[in-house]
Structure formats: structure tokens, C-alpha cells
Amino acid sequence: MSDLAGRRSEYETAGLDDSDLAPSPLDQWQTWFEQATEAGCVEPNAFVLSTVDTDGFPQSRYLLARGADERGFSFFTNYESAKSSQLAADGRVALLFTWLQLHRQVRVTGVAERLPEAESDEYFASRPRPSQVGAWASPQSHVLADRAALDARVAQMEATFAGVAEVPRPPQWGGWLVRPTAFEFWQGRPSRLHDRLRYRVVDGRWHIERLAP
Numbered sequence: 001m002s003d004l005a006g007r008r009s010e011y012e013t014a015g016l017d018d019s020d021l022a023p024s025p026l027d028q029w030q031t032w033f034e035q036a037t038e039a040g041c042v043e044p045n046a047f048v049l050s051t052v053d054t055d056g057f058p059q060s061r062y063l064l065a066r067g068a069d070e071r072g073f074s075f076f077t078n079y080e081s082a083k084s085s086q087l088a089a090d091g092r093v094a095l096l097f098t099w100l101q102l103h104r105q106v107r108v109t110g111v112a113e114r115l116p117e118a119e120s121d122e123y124f125a126s127r128p129r130p131s132q133v134g135a136w137a138s139p140q141s142h143v144l145a146d147r148a149a150l151d152a153r154v155a156q157m158e159a160t161f162a163g164v165a166e167v168p169r170p171p172q173w174g175g176w177l178v179r180p181t182a183f184e185f186w187q188g189r190p191s192r193l194h195d196r197l198r199y200r201v202v203d204g205r206w207h208i209e210r211l212a213p
């Protein structure tokens with residue numbers, strides 16, 4: 001067993017003050033995302049989405065954010081997947097962005113809704129053809145007999161679309177939009193005295209407050 005308890009790194013990064021933050025948390029997220037990209041963080045648009053299943057268990061998985069604008073965060077997936085069933089039953093979610101190289105995390109809570117069809121069409125059309133075929137072939141989250149069963153489904157879909165110039169978007173594939181209700185920006189600091197600044201809506205405006213680390 002490796003010595004996880006003994007691993008310790010000091011976070012010497014500069015601190016985070018209320019006055020450093022943009023009034024809009026989405027603008028602040030954008031600044032941190034750009035800094036993570038410049039710093040060479042791997043998959044800087046990756047985040048963990050947490051939902052709750054029908055037994056009440058939290059379920060978390062990584063996704064790639066494909067949009068971040070004044071409405072919130074969007075991602076694309078299979079509408080018949082486990083996550084989509086959970087979102088359809090209860091749209092309340094948590095998102096977690098982590099940029100470990102910068103000793104930063106951003107926690108977001110929000111409510112998910114389906115993206116307009118036109119946005120899903122537009123994004124699907126921009127995907128590489130093998131990914132488009134894969135979206136038709138993979139019954140995401142459902143049990144497969146073996147890998148060969150998946151390969152056979154892919155081969156079948158490749159044959160189906162062989163003479164078709166543009167692979168259409170499958171009806172069971174599309175986007176979700178998470179409209180944020182709260183954010184927490186976390187910046188690692190020395191001696192575990194980290195900075196935590198939370199945005200939540202008070203009287204219709206984003207209000208910032210500091211939390212103990």
C-alpha cells in the first residue's frame with residue numbers, strides 16, 4: 001500500500017480576496033478556466049457531475065463542459081443513460097471542477113434542464129464522424145454481453161450510415177444545461193489555511209461570503 005497519509009504538499013499559491021473576484025461567478029469561472037488552460041492543466045473543461053439515484057445514493061462521474069455562458073454550463077451525453085434518467089427525475093446537481101496544478105477547485109450547485117434541440121444538433125454536427133456513429137451504437141449505461149457486442153453494434157451503424165454524408169443526431173443523444181444556484185471558489189494556501197469564497201443569490205443578486213477552510 002503506498003503511503004497516502006504521508007503525502008503532503010504545501011500550497012504556496014497567491015491568496016484569493018473578495019476584491020479579486022468578478023461580480024458574476026460565471027465570469028470568475030471563465031478567468032480560472034483560462035488560467036488553467038494557460039497553465040497546461042489536463043482536460044481543463046472536465047468536471048465531476050453528481051446526481052442522486054432512485055435509491056438515494058449519490059452518483060458521480062466526469063464529463064466535459066462544452067459550453068459556459070451566462071445561462072450556465074452545458075454538456076452532451078446519452079438521454080437514456082443512468083445520469084440522464086437521474087436528471088430527468090431530479091434536476092438538482094453538483095458540479096466539481098478541479099485544477100490541481102493551480103491548487104484550485106470550484107464547486108457549483110444548480111438545476112439541470114435539457115438544452116434546446118437546435119444546440120444539440122449544432123454540437124453533434126461538429127463531432128468527428130466516428131463519435132457520431134458511436135453515439136448511435138452505444139446504449140450508454142446499459143449492460144453489454146461483452147466488448148464484441150459493442151463492436152458489432154458499431155459495425156452495424158457504420159454500415160447503416162455508409163452512404164450517408166451527414167450522420168444525423170440520434171434522438172437519444174443531446175445536451176443538458178445546468179443553471180447554477182451557488183458557487184464556491186477554493187484556493188489552496190499554506191498550512192491548510194485555504195481561501196474559500198462562496199457566491200449565492202441574495203435578493204436577486206450574487207452575494208459573496210468567505211467560508212472557513
Ligand SMILES: Cc1cc2nc3c(=O)[nH]c(=O)nc-3n(C[C@H](O)[C@H](O)[C@H](O)COP(=O)(O)O)c2cc1C
Nearest residue numbers: 046061062063064075076077078081082083084141
Ligand atoms: C475526462 C472524462 C470526460 C468524460 N466526458 C463525458 C461526456 O462529456 N459525456 C458523456 O456522456 N460521458 C463522458 N465521460 C464518461 C462518463 O464519466 C460516464 O462513464 C458516462 O457518461 C456514463 O455515465 P452514467 O452511466 O452515470 O450515465 C467522460 C469520462 C471522463 C473520464
